[in-house]
Amino acid sequence: xxxxxxxxxxxxxxxxxxxxxDLANENENIRLKAAIAFSEANSPQNCHSPEQLSxxxxxLIRGLCSGRKAARHGFSIALTEFLYQHWGNSSSSDASxxxxxxxxxxVKLTEATGKANGQEERDHHFGxxxxxxxxxQSGVLLQENVPPNAWHRILNIIYEAAKKKPWLRETCGMSIxxxxxxxxxxxxxxRFIQALIxxxxxxxxxxxxxxxxxxxKVQRHFPKAKMPTGIWQDxxxxxxxxxxxxxxxxxxxxVARRSDEQSPETLQRGSWTSKINFAWNVILSELMRGQAVExxxxxxxxxxxxxxxxxxxxxxxxxxxxxxxxxxWGFRLFQQLFGSASPDFLPDLFSxxxxxxxxxxxxxxxxxxxxxxxxxxxxLLIRAENEPPVASAALRGLIAxxxxxxxxxxxxxxxxxxxxxxALVHPSSLGQLVPELCVQLVSPxxxxxxxxxxxxxxxxxxxxxLVKSHQKRTTQDTHGSECNSLxxxxxxxxATYSYFSMEKPRPSQADCxxxxxxxxxxxxxxxxxxxxxxxxxxxxxxxxxxxxxVVDVILRCEADEHMNSILDLTGTLGEIxxxxxxxxxxxxxxxxxxxxxxxxLCAFELLYxxxxxxxxxxxxDAVGMLGDLRSCFDLLVERRQTAQHxxxxxxxxxxxxxxxxxxxxxxxxxxxxxxxxIPIIQHEGLLSMIKVLKxxxxxxxxxxxxxxxxxxxxxxxxxxxxxxxxVDMTNGNAVQSSPDEEDDSQVSSEGTEGGDQSEExxxxxxxxxxxxxxxxxxxxxxDEDMDDEQMEALDGPIASMFKARKKLVSKKQQRMEAKxxxxxxxCRVLELLETFVKQRHKDLLALDLVLPLLTxxxxxTSRLVSARACKVMKDFSKRCKGRNAPxxxxxxxxxxxxxxxxxxxxxxxxxxxxHISACNQASLLLAKILVGNDxxxxxAVAEIYAHTESSMSDxxxxxxxxxxxDWLNWAxxxxxxx
Numbered sequence: 001x002x003x004x005x006x007x008x009x010x011x012x013x014x015x016x017x018x019x020x021x022d023l024a025n026e027n028e029n030i031r032l033k034a035a036i037a038f039s040e041a042n043s044p045q046n047c048h049s050p051e052q053l054s055x056x057x058x059x060l061i062r063g064l065c066s067g068r069k070a071a072r073h074g075f076s077i078a079l080t081e082f083l084y085q086h087w088g089n090s091s092s093s094d095a096s097x098x099x100x101x102x103x104x105x106x107v108k109l110t111e112a113t114g115k116a117n118g119q120e121e122r123d124h125h126f127g128x129x130x131x132x133x134x135x136x137q138s139g140v141l142l143q144e145n146v147p148p149n150a151w152h153r154i155l156n157i158i159y160e161a162a163k164k165k166p167w168l169r170e171t172c173g174m175s176i177x178x179x180x181x182x183x184x185x186x187x188x189x190x191r192f193i194q195a196l197i198x199x200x201x202x203x204x205x206x207x208x209x210x211x212x213x214x215x216x217k218v219q220r221h222f223p224k225a226k227m228p229t230g231i232w233q234d235x236x237x238x239x240x241x242x243x244x245x246x247x248x249x250x251x252x253x254x255v256a257r258r259s260d261e262q263s264p265e266t267l268q269r270g271s272w273t274s275k276i277n278f279a280w281n282v283i284l285s286e287l288m289r290g291q292a293v294e295x296x297x298x299x300x301x302x303x304x305x306x307x308x309x310x311x312x313x314x315x316x317x318x319x320x321x322x323x324x325x326x327x328x329w330g331f332r333l334f335q336q337l338f339g340s341a342s343p344d345f346l347p348d349l350f351s352x353x354x355x356x357x358x359x360x361x362x363x364x365x366x367x368x369x370x371x372x373x374x375x376x377x378x379x380l381l382i383r384a385e386n387e388p389p390v391a392s393a394a395l396r397g398l399i400a401x402x403x404x405x406x407x408x409x410x411x412x413x414x415x416x417x418x419x420x421x422x423a424l425v426h427p428s429s430l431g432q433l434v435p436e437l438c439v440q441l442v443s444p445x446x447x448x449x450x451x452x453x454x455x456x457x458x459x460x461x462x463x464x465x466l467v468k469s470h471q472k473r474t475t476q477d478t479h480g481s482e483c484n485s486l487x488x489x490x491x492x493x494x495a496t497y498s499y500f501s502m503e504k505p506r507p508s509q510a511d512c513x514x515x516x517x518x519x520x521x522x523x524x525x526x527x528x529x530x531x532x533x534x535x536x537x538x539x540x541x542x543x544x545x546x547x548x549x550v551v552d553v554i555l556r557c558e559a560d561e562h563m564n565s566i567l568d569l570t571g572t573l574g575e576i577x578x579x580x581x582x583x584x585x586x587x588x589x590x591x592x593x594x595x596x597x598x599x600x601l602c603a604f605e606l607l608y609x610x611x612x613x614x615x616x617x618x619x620x621d622a623v624g625m626l627g628d629l630r631s632c633f634d635l636l637v638e639r640r641q642t643a644q645h646x647x648x649x650x651x652x653x654x655x656x657x658x659x660x661x662x663x664x665x666x667x668x669x670x671x672x673x674x675x676x677x678i679p680i681i682q683h684e685g686l687l688s689m690i691k692v693l694k695x696x697x698x699x700x701x702x703x704x705x706x707x708x709x710x711x712x713x714x715x716x717x718x719x720x721x722x723x724x725x726x727v728d729m730t731n732g733n734a735v736q737s738s739p740d741e742e743d744d745s746q747v748s749s750e751g752t753e754g755g756d757q758s759e760e761x762x763x764x765x766x767x768x769x770x771x772x773x774x775x776x777x778x779x780x781x782x783d784e785d786m787d788d789e790q791m792e793a794l795d796g797p798i799a800s801m802f803k804a805r806k807k808l809v810s811k812k813q814q815r816m817e818a819k820x821x822x823x824x825x826x827c828r829v830l831e832l833l834e835t836f837v838k839q840r841h842k843d844l845l846a847l848d849l850v851l852p853l854l855t856x857x858x859x860x861t862s863r864l865v866s867a868r869a870c871k872v873m874k875d876f877s878k879r880c881k882g883r884n885a886p887x888x889x890x891x892x893x894x895x896x897x898x899x900x901x902x903x904x905x906x907x908x909x910x911x912x913x914x915h916i917s918a919c920n921q922a923s924l925l926l927a928k929i930l931v932g933n934d935x936x937x938x939x940a941v942a943e944i945y946a947h948t949e950s951s952m953s954d955x956x957x958x959x960x961x962x963x964x965x966d967w968l969n970w971a972x973x974x975x976x977x978x
Contacts, residue, residue: 016041023063023074031074039081053086053097054105061109064134065127067119076130083138099140099150106131107157125165132157133175142188151195159203162210170277173210176200177278180214184221193222201228209250209279212237216286233301238287240303247312250280251326272325276332283308284337288345306348314351324368327357331372335379343393350397362413377417384424392429395421396436399462403440406454408461422462423469430470430486437463438493442513453521460521460528463490467532471539484546491532491546492553498525499554499616500563522566526617533610534665537672544602547609548584554616555581567616573623580612580626587633597637603673604633607654610669621657628654636680645684651677652685656692659828660706662821667828674832678839686836686848692829693856693869695822702818705825823862830868837872841879844886847929849876850922851902857918858911870918877921880929888933897940900926904948907963920963924970942971 019041022034041047042056060082063075087099110128112121132154135141141151155176162172176196183192197218205211206228215237218225233239237246287305303311316322317330334349341349361373384391398418402409410418425433437459444455467490470483497517517525529550537543557563558577569577587605608629615622632654635647655674658666695701833849840846849872857869880886888896900923907919923945930937945967 020059020063023078024066024069024071025074026070028073031070031077034074035077035081038078039085042082042085044085047086050097056082057102057105058109061106061127061131064130065110065124067123072126072130076134079131079134080138083134083140087140088138088143099146100153103135103150103153103157106135125161125168126171129158129161129168129171129175133178136175136179137182139182139186142183142186142192144189148191148195151192152199155196155199159199159205162205163203169205169208170210173205173208173213174278177210177214177217177282180217180221184217190222190225193218193225197225197227201231206231207245207249209252209277212246212249213279213282216282220286236302238283238302238308240301240307243303243307243311246283246303246308247316250277250283250312251316274328274332276329276336280333281336284341288341305345309348310351314353318351318353318357320353327369328372330354330357331369331376335376338380338394339383343387343389346390346393347397347400350394350401352401355398355401359409359412362415377413377415381417381420381424384421388424388426389429391421391424392426392433395425395433399437399440403445403455405458406451408458418462419465422465425466425470427470427483427486430466430483434463434466434486434489437466438489441493441497447515449515449518452515453518456517456521457524460494460524463494464528464531466490468535471535484540487532487536488546488549491529491550494525494529494532495550495553496557496563498522498529499566500557501566502562502564529613530663530665533613534668537665537668542602543672544606544609547606547613548588551584551609551612554612565616567618576615576623576626577612579630580608583630583633584608599676600637603676604629604637606669606673610666625654625657636677645682648677648680648682649684649688652681652688655832656688656829659832660825662824670828671831671835675835675839678836681836681840681845683845683848686845689829689833690849690852692825693852695826697819697822697826697861699815699818701822705822819861823860823865826856826860826862826865827868830865830872834868834872834875837876837879841876842884842886844888844892846876847886847896847899847926850899850926851906854903854906854915854918854922857915858906858909866912866914870914873918873921877925880925885925885929885932888929890934893930893934893937896926896930897937897944900930900941900944904944908948908951916963920966923963924966927967927970938971 019034019038022030023038025031025034047053047056057079060075060079063071064079066072066075083102087102106128110124110131112124116124135154140146141154158172158175162169180193180196183196196214200206200211200214206215215227215232219227219235227235229235233241236242284305287303287308290302313330313333317326317333322330334354338346338349357369358373358376361367361369362377364370367373380394384394395418398409398421405412408418410416441456441459441463444452444459446452446455467487471487497513499522501516502512533543533547533550536546540546555577558565558569567573584605587601587608608626611622611625611629615626628650632647632650635650655670655677658670661667692705695705833853837846837849853869853873857866857873860866860869903919903922903926907916907923927938927941930941945964949964
């Protein structure tokens with residue numbers, strides 16, 4: 001029996017197997033590396049025999065027909081390179097395998113067998129198209145020695161696949177388009193292009209998105225090519241008369257065809273896909289290229305970009321009857337185009353139906369295309385952030401398209417799109433945006449007053465936000481002057497229509513409001529004007545110029561015969577306005593500006609301008625303020641050598657009157673100008689502020705501080721709504737409040753914390769319950785025992801009781817409001833004192849604040865007031881170190897010692913830990929001042945501390961721990977020095 005021979009396995013090139021496997025990898029980088037390795041392994045030097053070539057070719061074509069991973073992409077690259085290496089040069093090509101033979105092999109190997117299922121048949125069709133594309137990309141068909149029918153056969157393969165399988169049409173069209181691109185890029189015979197066009201017409205694919213893209217490509221780069229007639233108007237697919245047909249084709253809707261063309265059913269795309277057909281980008285690029293190139297002469301009657309977008313996208317993809325799938329295409333188109341198009345075309349993208357659809361989809365998360373709409377907004381904002389000029393273009397388009405709305409885009413969509421775009425607008429683009437908004441404010445596009453008011457409200461908010469978002473640029477970049485100019489333009493428009501109406505139209509009619517501004521809209525304009533001025537006060541280095549500009553606009557309008565003021569300026573009031581104009585002119589004189597008092601002149605200009613605005617706002621106190629300011633100016637500027645002490649007291653009183661107003665604008669104004677007057681403030685002025693701190697936080701304190709009518713005017717103004725509230729309301733949360741403003745907002749909640757008030761409420765409630773029980777005879781009868789007459793008899797007494805109860809509640813509310821008013825006033829005065837301490841802490845005058853600060857910390861019922869006073873005391877003590885402490889003369893030492901004794905008397909009173917800590921800081925401050933000027937006074941200071949310790953009823957209590965530890969430590973260091 002013979003021994004069985006072992007089976008010999010064929011040798012396998014494992015490296016080549018790995019290369020073939022990597023060609024199908026989903027990672028593009030791996031596929032490219034595998035294609036390079038394949039080319040090196042199968043170069044003409046390593047693979048040259050007909051058997052080897054046929055084997056490799058067969059393997060590559062089979063790979064194209066594989067549905068595994070990304071095989072078609074990898075194998076098509078390898079096939080392209082393989083064809084170029086071996087047949088790209090006619091002198092090196094193998095005579096036994098010619099190009100027609102290769103095409104025969106492609107057709108044969110990509111033919112699905114009879115037993116192939118649907119997926120396998122689909123893979124073979126894709127393999128044939130990708131293989132034909134590889135032949136085109138390799139360039140072997142464009143050689144002169146290749147038979148002409150080879151080019152026709154490849155084109156015919158692709159066109160036949162496009163007609164036979166609708167889902168292959170876009171892939172086939174892209175292959176033909178790339179072939180046209182390659183021919184245009186090289187120096188090839190025009191016959192190839194002509195054959196491409198002829199095959200396109202013969203296949204009946206000219207009126208498809210892909211056919212249009214190919215047509216436009218050929219027409220642009222080969223103008224001499226013979227284009228068939230009768231397909232498009234003037235052989236131009238973009239002719240204005242073809243726009244309707246063009247839109248239907250791009251929408252994948254069948255259109256009417258000639259008798260010799262294919263039927264519509266055979267030209268459908270197939271199942272819907274989220275991918276946008278490449279023909280859209282080709283057509284849009286062609287339209288933009290024709291309009292963007294300077295000197296370019298587009299073809300006659302060619303449709304413009306705006307018209308095309310309006311018809312093809314807005315009226316077809318975003319129509320109210322369009323499917324969600326087509327609307328999705330529209331969103332994808334907008335995202336692609338907005339990310340790449342020139343800013344000149346961006347406003348045209350915001351067409352009516354698109355914006356309507358965008359608003360509807362953003363309004364609710366339940367909408368089918370909500371995520372697509374959100375992605376659209378995100379792509380818009382990303383480019384606007386990276387390219388500021390884009391923000392202006394987007395804004396102009398969005399605002400123009402939503403100008404008919406009575407609710408802002410941001411409010412409807414619950415986004416901050418417009419706000420963010422307004423903040424991103426480049427200063428160089430504001431010159432175009434601001435005038436458009438101003439025109440929209442004057443002419444909102446409707447004569448209905450209610451609708452016009454709503455539209456104007458939106459525009460007013462946008463102008464206000466522009467001022468707030470760009471005001472900081474005046475100091476941050478080189479465009480500051482441009483921003484400042486446009487800010488003044490906005491302020492001028494707001495001021496003009498806030499206080500004036502047009503009595504008779506101007507000849508130009510350009511600034512005549514249609515319809516006229518309603519009183520409510522004018523009130524909104526005045527509020528927003530105050531908001532803008534408040535923001536300018538907080539951020540601008542020169543707020544006086546902006547305020548003066550507003551006043552100048554108002555005064556010019558007063559002299560304009562076409563304008564009618566909302567304020568009756570006849571009689572005394574007109575004379576006051578005339579004097580105010582003359583005074584401002586006097587302050588602005590060059591001779592005045594050249595003096596050393598320029599900061600003070602700016603302060604008076606600012607105060608005077610804002611007071612004139614208050615006069616136009618209907619504030620009755622403004623008339624008296626103007627006279628006080630004029631007197632103060634005479635005392636501090638004109639006669640500053642002889643009457644400065646009187647002027648300093650008067651200016652403090654004026655600033656306190658501003659601070660007392662509930663308006664945040666006037667609070668900021670006082671804070672702005674107060675530092676300028678600090679150097680001239682004397683004892684009388686300081687006493688005026690101390691008087692505020694001593695005021696009781698109740699109705700009697702309010703009456704004492706504001707006196708009768710003044711008190712009521714403050715209450716009324718707080719009810720009417722000040723600019724404090726308006727700032728918070730503008731565009732949602734457009735302006736961030738400072739910590740001080742947030743503290744003020746907490747006062748109202750603290751106003752109800754007083755123990756006395758809660759006790760009063762309990763007593764009032766108990767008394768009311770007792771009266772009610774007595775009236776109803778509680779316990780003697782019930783509702784069931786009473787008849788109708790008895791019930792009716794109780795109606796009168798019960799009604800009287802509830803009226804009395806309402807009066808009690810009203811009084812309670814008055815007490816709460818009175819406390820809130822005084823607490824707010826004290827907090828603002830403490831802010832001014834904090835500024836005073838920063839500048840005048842070396843001055844002995846600042847020591848007059850020590851005891852009042854300690855007293856207000858102890859007596860106030862508001863934690864906020866206490867915390868503010870403690871902060872002032874702590875800051876004062878912290879700044880007075882070493883040479884920064886006040887210097888005293890020998891005769892002034894006794895007064896400081898008496899002040900120190902007063903501090904120690906204060907600390908012995910029942911109070912909080914905050915009060916004891918502030919007393920400790922004040923006591924050490926005074927001790928350091930005394931010892932720093934005369935070390936012998938340390939003994940007197942020690943005696944005061946010893947007397948305080950011996951006078952305390954509980955020497956081991958908390959006061960000793962908090963008050964004496966720092967003193968003992970400091971005394972030891974002083975003793976060592978002495």
